[in-house]
Structure formats: structure tokens, C-alpha cells
Amino acid sequence: MRLEHIVFHNLRRRKGRAIFLVIGLMIGVATVVTLLSLTDALSMHAQHELENFGANIIVTPRSEQLNLNYGGVQLGGVNLVPHEIEQVSLVNIDSIPNRRNVATIGPKVLGTVEMQGQRVMMMGVDPVAEFKLKRWWSIAGRPVEQGAELLVGDALVKRFGLAIGDTLQINGQDFTVVGLLAKTGSQDDQLLISPLSTAQSVLGKEGKISMVEIAALCHDCPVNDMVNQLQQVLPETDVQAVQQVVKTRMHALDQFRLFAWGVAVTVVIIGALLVFVTMMGAISERTREIGIFRAIGYRRRHVLHLVLMEAAIVSVLAGVMGYLAGVLATLAALPLLDGGKAVWHLNPALAVAAVAAALVVGLVAALQPALRASRLEPSEALRAL
Amino acid sequence: MKLINLQEVTKRYVTGADCVTALDKLTLSVKEGTFLGVMGPSGSGKSTLLSVLGALTRPTSGTVTIDDIDVYGLATEKQADFRREYLGFIFQSHNLIPYLSALENVMLPLAVSKFSSAEKRRRASAMLARVGLPDRMLHLPQQLSGGEQERVAIARALVNNPPLLLADEPTGSLDTATSRQVMELLAELHRSGQTIVMVTHNRDNLEWFDRTVYLRDGLVEKDTGKSDCSLSQAM
Structure with a gap:
């Protein structure tokens, strides 16, 4: 048995919370992926159109x-x-x-x-x-x-x-x-x-x-x-x-991209808050359990490891599912936008970035709850002693 | 050989304007292989004594040495290592992890050790067999009776072969028959050389101890084993 074993068992036992967390983060990632994919596809299409629209x-x-x-x-x-x-x-x-x-x-x-x-x-x-x-x-x-x-x-x-x-x-x-x-x-x-x-x-x-x-x-x-x-x-x-033409085109594309990034950042912040609040709740719920771990000789870093690994697993799962959901949403939305002329292109960098961003957001948001858990004094956590 | 040595240990809790002295300049030595009972009314300092012995609560003053190690001279992470290697805890309400099987609960202290998975499993299985639960290994705590849960807790406390076993009211929530079974198990461990410090309210358990310390208001009121060990109360 290793620490990972405890993490998986805990996630399995607290399925409801884990699913809530995965879905919450997944919606965030899916929204970001959808927005960026749509922006990408529409920008490429708009750019293609603009390139041919006047000298x-x-x-x-x-x-x-x-x-x-x-x-x-x-x-x-x-x-x-x-x-x-x-x-x-x-x-x-x-x-x-x-x-x-x-x-x-x-x-x-x-x-x-x-x-x-x-x-x-x-x-x-x-x-x-x-x-x-x-x-x-x-x-x-x-x-x-x-x-x-x-x-x-x-x-x-x-x-x-x-x-x-x-x-x-x-x-x-x-x-x-x-x-x-x-x-x-x-x-x-x-x-x-x-x-x-x-x-x-x-x-x-x-x-x-x-x-x-x-x-x-x-x-x-x-x-x-x-x-x-x-x-x-x-x-x-x-x-x-013809500077005016160039700058107008670039401005239009930049505004579009800026809007997408603005929404993406907002969604990421909401996702981070969701992880933070849920993990804080989880730590409070598991105070006694953490006390047991500390009393039987787990170091602070072992407790930190347990909490952060849980956040990492949930975040990676949410990142993968969010990316796939985002791609599906993009495929569903594209025909309704821009006369169905814009086309989705597989962007491996976006896939990697979505999972990496979910992981980073999850870990950063879980860091404070994890530190709080690791700093719990075993005697305070264990009222029995 | 003295395993435990407390020198003028004081523990005060400050809650707002109130200051409660749980242990008051307590000096106590316990030889290796002793089965020590700690008795006393609620608030007498029994649990605080166990907590101080378990490297869980830093005393306000005084020194605690176990196996010649100054427990509170250790850094925080080293104290965790000390707990893992030197101490076994049996909690009042078993405190098993509800989503882990009996075997996994026993393996918990080994999860952060360097043993192979097979060795961890072998040790935990052997310990469960020793406490009489060879066929309940894969059961979750809620599938076990109170006595069985207590046995799992004892197995978990012993799986690292710690020199000192600390037990806090291990029979507190058990019926008379089950309490007796648990005490027989602890006595058997004692006979095999295990040092045990056990806090209890139950006077029926006195027969199992080879020494009993009575506490009141953080002071030792009575000690049945003065001939075996030194005890003094610095006033």
C-alpha cells in the first residue's frame, strides 16, 4: 500500500464530492476550450476572408x-x-x-x-x-x-x-x-x-x-x-x-481574441475558487482522519502529498474531460456561427494546455487547504487524545 | 531498563482568560516491559499524559525522554518519524479509516515506509492473524463488530513493532465480554515483552496491570509500582 492507494480509496468513498469537483472544473475547462477553439476557428476563417478582402x-x-x-x-x-x-x-x-x-x-x-x-x-x-x-x-x-x-x-x-x-x-x-x-x-x-x-x-x-x-x-x-x-x-x-486596412483587421481579430481570453480567465478563477472551497470543506471534514495519519507517524509532507495528489487526480480528469467536452461543444457550435464556413482544426497544444491549466489551477487552489491540513496539530485534530 | 522518563512535566492549557493545569510538574519513570494503567477522574490529566508521551502535545515545561530520546527536542518532522518508529496508538474510538479494509488500515503506518508492497501486506496479515482476525482482512470497519475493530486498531498500533504501545480507553465502548477479550490480548502482548501505557476509567481492568498510577488535578495521587520504579511529585 502506498499513499496513492489512500487517495484513490478516499476519492471512491467520497464519490459525490469528487464528481462535483470534476464536473465543476470540467465545465470551466470545457468553456475555455470551447471559447478558444471557436476563437481560433473563427479567427482563421475571418483572417482568410480578410486576406482576400481588398488589397x-x-x-x-x-x-x-x-x-x-x-x-x-x-x-x-x-x-x-x-x-x-x-x-x-x-x-x-x-x-x-x-x-x-x-x-x-x-x-x-x-x-x-x-x-x-x-x-x-x-x-x-x-x-x-x-x-x-x-x-x-x-x-x-x-x-x-x-x-x-x-x-x-x-x-x-x-x-x-x-x-x-x-x-x-x-x-x-x-x-x-x-x-x-x-x-x-x-x-x-x-x-x-x-x-x-x-x-x-x-x-x-x-x-x-x-x-x-x-x-x-x-x-x-x-x-x-x-x-x-x-x-x-x-x-x-x-x-x-495601406496601414488603415491592416490595423483595422488586426484590431478586429485582437478584440475577438481579447474577449475570449477575458472570459477564459474569469472561468479559470471561478474554477479555482470552486476547488479551493471544496478542498477546504474536505479538509474540515477529514480533520480527524488527518489527525490519525499524523499520530501514526505521517510527516507533514505526507499529508500535503495526500491532499495535493487528490487535487491533481481530479484536475487531470477534469482537464481531459473538459477538453473533450469543449471540442464537442465547438463542433456543435461552429455550424451555427459564421454561416458554417469556419472549420475546427485539431490543436494538440490546446489539448495539452487545457489539461496542464486544469492541473495547475487545481494544485494552486488546493495548496492552501493542503498546507492547512499538513499544519494541523495531531492533538488538536484528534479530540480523543 | 527505563523506557519512559518524564522530568517535571507541566502542561497548561490557556483558553481565553482561563488557564488549566493538566499536568503539574509530573516526574515519572516506566521500565521496559511494564503494563502501566493510568486511572483517575475526568480532567485529572490522564489523556494529556498520554498525549505528551505520544509526542502529540508539547509540554509547557519539563522533559520527556523515551528510549533515551528527548522527544520534544526533535524537529516536527522527526517527531512524526519518532511516532512511527517508537509508538503505537490505540485510540478511544478505534479511529479506523472507514474507506479502507481491515488489512489496509493495519498497513497505514507502513504506507510511508520503504518496505515492498508484498512485505507490507505480509506484515499486516501476520499482525491481523496475531490479534485473531485472519479471516476478516478484507472487511471494512463498519462490517466489523466493536471488538473486532478494536483488534484491528491494536494490530495497526503494533505493525511497526514499536517499543511502546499507548492505549486510550481501548475498552471504553465495548461490552464486558468483548472488553475482556481485548484486555486478554493486551495482556498477551505484555507477556511477550511489550511495554503498554493504558488510560482507563474501568476499575475491572486493574487486574491486568502490573503497575497503576492514579492522577488527580494533574498530580499523581497514588502509584502502585513505587518499588519497581521511581516516582516523585515535585511540589
């Missing part, structure tokens, strides 16, 4: 002059673009250390064309990348895919009375309107949008790119680092981070 890095040709344009309003001055970006140079983006964090690269070529006697702006885009970057675009018809297809901005649709299926002659080439872009309130309303290679050909800018929009965001890749990396591989350009 946060803009690459433009290097200009020697300041841009005197704000919100589309020209304030005078010269705003000439000295040269375009060579399209071939974009492959250098693949060589930056944080390449895996680049979600979307949207190259564009811009220029003016003549349509029905008026000069309008044409933008050539990589259709797949552009429609990923502009998730907010609402299109009647379909996006452009290839060849002489046009997506027409709302202002141009109204000015020229255009409809899907219309044929337009631009710089002597026939284009078919395949989509109408709903009003965006931005400069996009003034654009004729066509596939990149088509626009390059029409504008006489084969192999040239006017600007590149890049979507990139993740936990461990500060955008400023990526800007520096891009600047190094694209030396003839100006690379700018």
Missing part, C-alpha cells in the same frame, strides 16, 4: 513627384507616371521570404481609350485575382474572362446607355459588354474593365503594368516587413502598405 499593399511605378490627388479630386500639379512596371518583374514577388503570406496579386494596366467620341479610362486586370480582391463588386451579367470582353462601370453604363451584349468599338477593335458593374461610389464606376492582355494590346502597353494591388495578412508576418521585402525585389517601384 493592403499597393505597388506603383516609382515617381519623382508628389501625388496631388485626394479621393479622386485632382488638386493641380503634374502627376505624370514616368514609366510602367515591367510585368516580368512581378515573378520576383515569388522570391520574398513571406511569399506564402501573399494571398492575391492583382496586376493592372491603366490607360485612356476613345469610345463613341469620348475619352474614357480602361483598366486591364487579371480577372481571377481582381474579383478576389474586389469581393464587394456586384455584377449584372458575368465578369470578364478573356479576349475582347468588357465589364462596364456604373457611370459609363448610364452615360452611354449600355446593356449586356452590346458591342463597342474601342481603338478600332470590337468589344462585347459581358457585365455591368453596380455603383461602387469609387473610381471603379468610371472604368471599362477588360482582361489584362487585351487591355495591354489596346493601350499599346504589352508587357507593362501600371500598378499592382496585393492582399496579404497573417498573424506572424508584419505587413511592414513584407513591404520591405517587396521593395527589395521590385526596386523600380514604390511599395506602400
